[in-house]
Amino acid sequence: VVGKAPRGMIAYKFPPEEATTIVEDITVQVGRTGALTPVAVLKPVLVAGSTISRATLHNEDEIKRKDIRIGDTVVVRKAGDVIPEVASVLKDMRTGREKQFKMPKKCPVCGGPVIRPAGEAIARCINKNCFAQNFRRYQHFISKPAFDIAGVGPKILAKFIDEGLIKDPADLFTLKEGDIAPLERFAEKSARNIVESIQSHKKVSLGRFIYALGIRNVGEETAYDIAEFISNRLRRKE
Ligand SMILES: [Zn+2]
Structure with missing residues (x-):
């Protein structure tokens, strides 16, 4: 595709709390309250002095809002004590092979049903155990x-x-x-x-x-x- 050649990383200048890397996968973790949180599995990258290989994506809406896809080149940010997060997507680095994330309908831990109540951002596994x-x-x-x-x-x-x-x-x-x-x-x-x-x-x-x-x-x-x-x-x- 004309004009789709990836630009050199050098073109992007960031403060040290930010770096670019690739989203290799998006997995889902299940927390204590049954909340399903998508997590970006990143190609390890040095940010603010430590190597980051995962970043929270918070919830489905956040992924949609930032339009984060598996395979995307992204800017990750790690400020102070905060868990690293994906700040933005470098969309002009896309090749067309990126995959959209879908929240699983069954809990990845117990296989139980996943419910996302209307008006809520968080999907949950309803199995109390x-x-x-x-x-x-x-x-x-x-x-x-x-x-x-x-x-x-x-x-x-x-x-x-x-x-x-x-x-x-x-x-x-x-x-x-x-x-x-x-x-x-x-x-x-x-x-x-x-x-x-x-x-x-x-x-x-x-x-x-x-x-x-x-x-x-x-x-x-x-x-x-x-x-x-x-x-x-x-x-x-x-
Ligand atoms: Zn479960």
């Missing part, structure tokens, strides 16, 4: 007999889920300081300590791993029995 169920799954994963990640307390864990930093327990291992740093005023430990605590417990025994999966009716003892069974089988095959 949604967050609690989800929270317990994470707590189980990091508990002492599982991955034993003591550095992530209940408050920090709830914050991670609320802010959409983790959508699956294994996401804990991909968290970077830049993801956590904006939340630091809520956390009692520094972002670095948290990341170190998680990374130092990345490797566990097979028994712990099986237990951590949280399979129904598989407690600690059964998990270790299964692990032993698998190990024996592998040994016999050698």
